[in-house]
Amino acid sequence: MLAPGFAQLLQGGTPVGLAVSGGGDSIALLHLAAAIGGRISVASVDHGLRPESAAECGMVADICTSYGLPHQTLKWTGWDRRGNLQDQARRARYGLLADWARAAGVANIALGHTADDQAETIVMALARGAGVGGLAGMAAVMSRDGLHYHRPLLQVTRVALRAYLVATGRVWCDDPSNDDPAYERIRIRQAADTLAELGLTSQTLGQVAQHMATATEALDRGTADLAAAVMMPQSGDVLIMLALRDLSREQARRLVLAAMERVHRRITPPRKDEQQRLMHALLQGQGVTLGGCLMTFDGPVLRVSREPQAVAQIVTPTTALWDARWRLSGPHAPDLQLRALGAGIELCCDWRRSGLPRRSLQATPAVWRDQTLVSAPLAGFGGDWSAQIVAD
Structure with a gap:
């Protein structure tokens, strides 16, 4: 069954992590993976939203013990009863899993998403009026922040997994929130039989996702070729050296998003409505701030920079990677920190020689000792330090 x-x-023998909640899909993933063997570690996220969740994580731990697999429960305590619960829980889940995987030396994590999850995702995308990328659904392998998330059950239905569990005498737990029609995904799940009568089965919708994924790959290759021809890096900024109006709107949109991802490596893709407003403004020649990126024009050239306010609270040791892309070299010391240059630019008399705009420089890394500026390499202040962009 596994891909x-x-x-x-x-x-x-590659170290692999499994995200196992105790539900049928992920429990099946655990048993199927254990049957193959390998260097497997398991993590369960306890969102703390139901009194049964701790016991469910304990059940997963017991199964792991029977297989001799290491298991860890990751607890989320960040829900403040405001906002979109499912979205916040999903973001927290990925964050906890990423921290766990790095600590465990694991770069590959398997998730229990099924063909039914993929079908539900496609229907949700249709309801939003999504484009080609949205209709591609969930990727079989997704890379994020140096980790690879696998969905090895994406071609398998829930019915098939439950049949496997029953046939092998396995137990699992059903989360009652999976029957709560307050959530869009659950309403779509409950309408699955009606959709199937119309021919919209999980298999058919999965084929749509595969076709759209193929189209997305072609568009991505075209964007990469265009970016190689018209994008120019400049000390952390990205310049688009071609008037956006000379491109189709879709080419321009993809090119701008690609530039934003280079400038802000942990960016969350803007929502569709945000992208529409972004492109309307840029095609009118107006500067925009969005997603931690600052976009300004110098004639037809679009400059995409990090937004100073977005990095103002990032503080790391000088030996650490700053803002997920900057590495500094120099006389490191325990009492030094990396922070954004910010208002420290007032101390950099020669900053104009850098060729960068003031606001771009304010978002670059600087070396500080408490409130004293020690070095701002890109602004020409303090000669003992240098800063380099680390490759993806």
């Missing part, structure tokens, strides 16, 4: 590529990872 061949993921099975090969296990068989090849």
Whole structure:
């Protein structure tokens, strides 16, 4: 049942993490992976939203013990009863899993998403009026912040997984929130039989996702080729050296988003409505701030920079990677910190020689000792330090 590529990872001895909640899909993932063997570690996220969740994580731990697999429960305590619960829980889940995986030396994490999850995702995308990228659904393998998330059950239905569990005498837990029609995904799940009568089965919708994924790959290749021709890096900024009006709107949109991702490596893709407002403003020649990025024009050239306010609270040791892309070299010391240059630019008399705009420089890394500016390499202040962009 597991995707061949993921099975090969296990068989090849690559360290692999499994995200297992105790629900049927992820429990099946655990048993199927354990049957193959390999260097497997398991994590369960306890969102703390139901009294049963701790016991469910304990059940997963017991199964792992029976297989001799290491298991860790990751607890989320960040829900403040405001905002979109499912979205916040999903973001927290990925954050906790990423921290766990890095600490465990694991770069590949498997998730229990199924063909039914993919179908639901496509229907949700249709309801939003999504484009090609949205209709591609969930990728079989997704890379984020140096980690690879696998969905080895994406071609398998929930019915098939439950049949496997029953046939092998396995137990699992059903989360009652999976029947709560307050959530859009659950309403779509409850309408699955009606959709199937119209021919919109999980198999059919999965085929739509595959076709759209193929189209997205082609568009991505075209964007990469265009970016190589018209994008120019400049000390952390990205310049688009071609008037956006000379491109189709879709080419311009993809090019701008690609530039934003280079400038802000942890950016959350803007919502569709935000992208529409962004492109309307840029095609009118207006500067925009969005998603931690600052976009300004110098004639037809669009400059995409990090937004100073977005990095104002990032503080790390000088030996650490700053803002997920900057590495500094110099006389490191325990009492030094990396922070954004910000208002320290007033101390940099020669900053104009850098060729960068003032606001771009304010968002670059600087070395500080408490409130004293020690060095701002890109602004020409303090000669003992240098800053480099680290490759993706």
